[in-house]
Amino acid sequence: MFILISTEKIQLPAGSVVRLLATWDEYQVLSQIRGKSSIPHLKYRNGEVLLMSPLPEHRRDASLIGDIIKVLLDHAQRKYESFTPIIMQLPQERGVEADYCFYIDQWRAVSAKKPINWSVDPPPNLVLEIDVTSYSDVDDYLPYRVPEVWLFKKSQLHIYQLQGETYVLQTQSSYFPDIDLQSMINWSLD
Numbered sequence: 001m002f003i004l005i006s007t008e009k010i011q012l013p014a015g016s017v018v019r020l021l022a023t024w025d026e027y028q029v030l031s032q033i034r035g036k037s038s039i040p041h042l043k044y045r046n047g048e049v050l051l052m053s054p055l056p057e058h059r060r061d062a063s064l065i066g067d068i069i070k071v072l073l074d075h076a077q078r079k080y081e082s083f084t085p086i087i088m089q090l091p092q093e094r095g096v097e098a099d100y101c102f103y104i105d106q107w108r109a110v111s112a113k114k115p116i117n118w119s120v121d122p123p124p125n126l127v128l129e130i131d132v133t134s135y136s137d138v139d140d141y142l143p144y145r146v147p148e149v150w151l152f153k154k155s156q157l158h159i160y161q162l163q164g165e166t167y168v169l170q171t172q173s174s175y176f177p178d179i180d181l182q183s184m185i186n187w188s189l190d
Contacts (some may be wrong), residue, residue, distance in 0.1 A: 005051070005137035009033065012040045012053035015132070019057060021064040022049040024092045031087075032097075041085070054132070061152055062099040062130045069102060071176060072176055073154065081107045088118050088144055096140040104175060118144060126150065126175060139165045150173055157182050 003018060004011040005013040010033055011016065022030075027044040030051070034042065043050040066084060073080050082102040089095040103122035109122050123144040129136040137159045138149050149167060151158040159181070160167035161174060173181060180186050 015055050016053045018051045035187045041097045058130050058132045066100040079107050080104045081110050090143050094143045098127045100129050102126040
């Protein structure tokens, strides 16, 4: 399969990452060409568009870890809203597609809400990103002020928490402080 990016179609082989210099308006055009499909993933930051076509393990890992989060929240009897995939956009500034996002403390704010207005609605409490192709960057979530971002990369779970204006790597999740998440995920993926 070959890479094709035109005004009518976007086609990328699985595992491909393409970086293009682009304006916000060009990013919007690419989003419209893609339509309702979630492939390829699109990201806009700093005058560039990144396109990524996920590998099968990307979807498998996202689904499995997303399910683990749901089971843990259900077990703790926490109410939540979850979305997958979800497009987060701040016009003219940033566009990113999270593999999963969870509203835990703020679930009422988005319950049955369509669409979420990222400029005024609260951010999700927890975002899950699966990175198989070096496409993901925790700092993509800074403009949204997401309190906790999980980045699963090279079979390792990295938990970042927002502290001031930066993300800081942590050893535990603030939502599941007593659970060895890395061991649980490794066991589930085996």
